[in-house]
Amino acid sequence: MEQFYTIQGEGFNTGRAAYFIRLGGCDVGCHWCDVKESWDAEAHPRQSIDELVAAVLEHPGRNVVITGGEPLMHDLTALTAALQAAGCQTWLETSGAHPLSGSWDWVCVSPKKFKAPLPAVLAAVHELKVVVFNESDFAWAEAHAAQVPAHTRLYLQPEWSRAARVTPAIIDYVKQNPRWQVSLQTHKYLDIP
Numbered sequence: 001m002e003q004f005y006t007i008q009g010e011g012f013n014t015g016r017a018a019y020f021i022r023l024g025g026c027d028v029g030c031h032w033c034d035v036k037e038s039w040d041a042e043a044h045p046r047q048s049i050d051e052l053v054a055a056v057l058e059h060p061g062r063n064v065v066i067t068g069g070e071p072l073m074h075d076l077t078a079l080t081a082a083l084q085a086a087g088c089q090t091w092l093e094t095s096g097a098h099p100l101s102g103s104w105d106w107v108c109v110s111p112k113k114f115k116a117p118l119p120a121v122l123a124a125v126h127e128l129k130v131v132v133f134n135e136s137d138f139a140w141a142e143a144h145a146a147q148v149p150a151h152t153r154l155y156l157q158p159e160w161s162r163a164a165r166v167t168p169a170i171i172d173y174v175k176q177n178p179r180w181q182v183s184l185q186t187h188k189y190l191d192i193p
């Protein structure tokens with residue numbers, strides 16, 4: 001759908017330069033999704049893997065975020081192999097609702113009530129990042145924290161339109177449950193992509 005070189009705004013790798021490849025297509029249907037224009041895969045032009053890798057290599061950064069849309073609706077084996085062969089780190093942003101493909105240096109799963117993550121994806125996760133829309137999402141977060149490997153980093157991220165309301169609740173929750181951390185969409189405050 002689009003590609004851009006920016007700063008990873010969210011989660012564990014916040015603040016690090018990264019090239020984003022946003023793949024079209026998503027069937028999860030989060031009503032608060034901040035990139036609904038990604039949902040229809042056919043609405044966006046196709047590019048070859050060679051073109052994508054060449055575009056990445058035009059920039060000095062070697063971290064590549066594959067996001068979407070829901071990137072796991074595509075077989076990511078060839079794309080991630082080509083990126084790693086070119087010396088890049090591959091970072092995945094996924095809901096986990098489709099089978100895992102590809103070779104990953106970092107996997108971030110953001111589980112969704114609208115289409116829950118698959119156990120096999122949760123088993124491969126480095127970072128669990130739960131969007132908090134209302135108080136019921138804390139229980140949803142804990143239910144998924146119980147399904148990920150012990151070393152997984154745990155994040156609670158305010159849903160953007162509700163940030164003023166839910167951020168204080170996230171702060172209180174993290175103070176009481178300190179294995180969780182706050183994740184903010186810092187790129188939106190920085191006004192960068």
Ligand SMILES: C[S@@+](CC[C@H](N)C(=O)[O-])C[C@H]1O[C@@H](n2cnc3c(N)ncnc32)[C@H](O)[C@@H]1O
Nearest residue numbers: 032033034068069070093094095110158159160
């Ligand atoms: C647009 S999604 C694309 C990747 C994948 N479909 C997913 O949901 O993880 C990228 C990240 O943005 C988060 N996100 C989407 N809309 C958001 C919103 N309105 N507020 C906060 N985070 C949001 C998602 O939960 C996910 O962690």
Ligand SMILES: Nc1nc2[nH]cc(C(=O)O)c2c(=O)[nH]1
Nearest residue numbers: 007008009010067093187193
């Ligand atoms: N800067 C920036 N960081 C991000 N981290 C995850 C994003 C995404 O949409 O997947 C995102 C994004 O859209 N922009």
Ligand code: SF4
Nearest residue numbers: 026028029030033069
């Ligand atoms: S899974 Fe990700 S891309 Fe799909 S609707 Fe939800 S937030 Fe948007």
Ligand SMILES: [Mg+2]
Nearest residue numbers: 034035067193
């Ligand atoms: Mg985004």
